[in-house]
Amino acid sequence: MPVPPRRSGLDEGLTIMVREWLIQAGAPAAGARQTNVVWNARMRTTAGTAQPRTSRIELNPALLGLGEAEVHRTLRHEAAHLLAHWRAGRRRILTHGAEWRQACVDLGIPGEPATHTLPFPRRRMAPKYFYQCPACRLTVRRVRRITRATACLRCCRAHSGGHFDSRFQFHRIPPPAAGTAMPPAE
Structure with missing residues (x-):
């Protein structure tokens, strides 16, 4: 067609x-x-x-x-x-x-990659929001604000059988000062 x-x-x-x-x-x-x-x-x-x-x-x-x-x-x-x-x-x-x-x-596309390599322009947005797990201190960066209860998957898997646990809920932290190293990111 x-x-x-x-x-x-x-x-x-x-x-x-x-x-x-x-x-x-x-x-x-x-x-x-x-x-x-x-x-x-x-x-x-x-x-x-x-x-x-x-x-x-x-x-x-x-x-x-x-x-x-x-x-x-x-x-x-x-x-x-x-x-x-x-x-x-x-x-x-x-x-x-x-x-x-x-x-x-x-649907007939085995091995399909998650992202394309097409010649479209790429736009990189700087993260505005930073969150941290209170248990393992994992820091995640986001362009958009997290709007619902979200927890650290690594900690939930290790301590709650993979189920959501509010003990590992991400907390918003201030952005790092310019020129300082970021903690390990997701």
Whole structure:
């Protein structure tokens, strides 16, 4: 199927295609039928995104210049995110974890890398927020503020069987002074 010339908005052809892929891979029919594919002209550095809550896949229009195969590969990559989340149900999963890798296999892209190497410009943002585990003193840097209770995975695995434990909840710390060495980061 040729790549359509659309550069923004809903792409009905790709929507139908991804719905078929998802159903063939064993996705819940209700979720697959709600899936939509849109071109997002605001995207600059990412090839695509998947939003499991809305069953929406957004693609960067710059993919059109890279050929039909790249559009389809990116579409399968993003569809794998939807499939992995539907299979996991309410359980939280890693973005590119085992569930996603299995979904990639089921969608015909085994060994798919987590990130692309496409010729899109990279934008590096400086972290504004710094957090520290009260137990092991692990320091994490974030561009965005942590908005929900988040704990040190290393400590939770070591002392709580991998379950959330508020004893290891990250606490915000002031940014380091200019020119000082940062403690070990995540």
